[in-house]
Amino acid sequence: MSSAVRFALTLLAAVVVLVGGLYVVGVVNPVPAPPVGGDVLGPDNGEPVDDYLARAEQSLSGPDTVRWALISLTQVQSLGRGWELTTTQPSMLLSQNIFNVPIERVQTPTVRPATGNTEESFHWSQQIAAQQVISRSDGTERAQRVGEVAAARLRAGCDCLIGLVVRDRLSVLRQVAAEPGVRAVEALPDDAEAGLFTVVPLQPSMVTIVEPLPDDGPVPAV
Template sequence: MDALTPRRAGIAAAAVLFAILIVVLGWAIPPRSAIISTDRLGPESGEPVAHYLERAQKSLQGTDSDGHWALLSFAEGVTADRIPEFSGGLRISEIDYHVAVDRVATPIISIGLPAGDGVAVASVRSAAAQMESTPTYDDRSTRVKNLVASRLRADCPCVVAIVLHGTPAQLRTLAAHPGVRAVEALPADASAAVFAVSPLLPEQLESASPPFDDGPVPDN
């Protein structure tokens, strides 16, 4: 008799037990279903701005009294301390920052928020810290990172959009506020935090196209 047979039998038995354990665990702890959502706020890449503005306006035509998640885009960037002027007391869940530099691609920095105007105003510091902690791999991206973080630290007028929650009537009131370029609402049944956001930037006048990135990066 092969001397290794008992050892092989033991390995085979262990493999069978392991397979049974995996099946049992898979039954007892089923995998979480993936969250799939096609909801998004903001223009599609390359979408004509006039088309998006019309689409955003139509999204506010509802007469229901349910809360809707919505994206408010500014005509020009504002400083963080002015956010409460435009929120109408509604729940803000996200602030989008963008430091615009002519012919230099800079990131949109999105800061998720708990409730409260105070944390919304203070979010500019979080945006600066997030930029400062972003890894870079070449001289240009390092210069962009330092420029963006520096301007955010200086409280630049770089708030370009906010995500908030309100009824169609409340959102229409915000859309009429001077300085607001557009408010776009999702359907009332859209789930919080599982929709994409791509704000309309103030400098996007004709189409929501990516910026050129062939200009010099300023020192500050």
């Protein structure tokens, strides 16, 4: 046997041992599989608003199981009104309040602070929203000024609630969808898990197409 052949056989044996060793390590210490998600609550970019509203209504049909859902309001409302809307359903789990400060032709950050089923936590969420707005306004000088104005108005208790993320039975969600001031309720499938879905709020000012709102207006004083 030539030295070249012996070298080739030795190299092949080493590769087999290495691959076998890596396989054993992989079996003993498997890489955790990433969580399976992909569910989205809310409209798609560029989707006609009427199509989304019809899609949201369709999501409320099916077995009366517990679902995660997005409640979209017809216009910005006070936290007090939001609390009244949800407390009519004692079985409802409150998860997030969605805030956006309306300023004509000025894009303001939309934030979704967590909330709970106590009136104190529900109302405190607006102060948390003000802090979230500031933390997201560290870009241009205009963005910083917009953030300051929006945060100040949130701290002052503005009517800036545009939606809520909740969990309840489908029959309850259908009742909420019929309440005055509710524009749409969209429910996820009953196997959707907390933390594994995306929320895209529907802005009350979006009436035809879901697209970025104008941002060419002057930023008002606080």
